[in-house]
Amino acid sequence: MEIAEEMEVEEEKSTPIPSTFKRFGLKNSIQTNFGEDYVFEIVPKVDWTSMAVSLSTNAVKVYSPLTGQYLGECKGHTSTINQISFAGPSSPHVLYSCSSDGSIRAWDSRSFQQVSCINTGPSQEVFSFSFGGAGDNLLAAGCKSQILFWDWRTMKQTACLEESHMEDVTQVQFVPGHQSKLVSASVDGLMCLFDTSGDINDDDHLLSVFNVGTSIGKVGFFGETNQKLWCLTHIETLSVWDWNDSRTVANFEDARTLASECWTLDHVDYFVDCHYSTEEDCLWVIGGTNAGTFGYFPVKWGSTNTIGSPEAIFQGGHTGIVRSVFPMSSRPGRTSRSQGIFGWTGGEDGRLCCWLSDDSPGSYCSWVSSTLVERSPKTRRTSRHSPY
Secondary structure: OOOOOOOEEOOOOOOOOOOOOEEEEEEEEEEOOOOOOOEEEEEEOOOOOOEEEEEOOOEEEEEOOOOOOEEEEEEOOOOOEEEEEEOOOOOOOEEEEEEOOOEEEEEEOOOOEEEEEEEOOOOOOEEEEEEEOHHHOEEEEEEOOEEEEEEOOOOEEEEEEOOOOOOOEEEEEEEOOEEEEEEEEEOOOEEEEEEOOOOOOHHHHEEEEEEOOOOEEEEEEEOOOOOEEEEEEOOOOEEEEEOOOOEEEEEEOOHHHHHHOOOOOOOOOEEEEEEEEOOOOEEEEEEEOOOOOEEEEEEEOOOOOEEOOOOEEEOOOOOOOEEEEEEOOOOOOOOOOOOOEEEEEEEOOOEEEEEEEOOOOOOOEEOOOOOOOOOOOOOOOOOOOOOO
């Protein structure tokens, strides 16, 4: 499908930003939907030849990250899509998704057809999933307050943990490089570490419990051996943990205030995600405003725990809350080798925005195509922290 012609040129806005900040310009943007439909998540294929985008229409659309070309659509979910992820190098074309309709589905991203599906039951909601274990064939999923496990090869359920959490499990993630270790996070404010070797049960396989104290939204691993864990909560606090030593490394209860004091723009209203660069051994928290501006704020801990001045600021692309950031470069201030693109973002304005560094060649243009999708006959606006 061809991309619509350029419709307007984005004018760079004059903002009193210190010269030490890296400024990014908008290359182009795609209007993915209409009205109140918006973007949930953007994830890349392992070789970055395509990116999948989950939308509030309960569909997943696939685009080229280099050109923005629309490639196709995966349709089948009947409720909110809570997570999407491409498979690893052994099955690079497989795209996974889970939904509040109680299903985990696998799609062929070349034909956009569903190739397999696990149904957890009509009353279940699947908020998160992760593959690990031997050969990455063990599938873990957060389903309400339970953690369910399947052998993906046989599609048979192998275990159910139902005593570790009292409320909905928002995140499950196998630790990269430690594929028998699984971390779960919940609305009950707890993170749990499990060893999934052997026959999995609550009594024998729960290794540690971390009390964050409030509802947890996102977690991620970082560090040379992925021994550290960052945690973002639904009230916008940030904490850093060492999961192997079962200890808190840093706690930023006033994270938004610390970030807001580091720039001259509007108050930071929310955090989108965290991003880690292995090459630089640096962790950033990505904070944004309700008007659509966002920045990369370095997180520092040790003798002093602080959030530093943003190393990159993105402005002029979104008009609403940004919900997902897909960086094609490992460090803010740099661009990828492909067409000088830093990355893509999606938000509640229903747009995908592609960003270039301000010293990249070419003008910054915005184009909108109404032919990329058809509006869903029924749209439902949810809170930013869907499902909470």
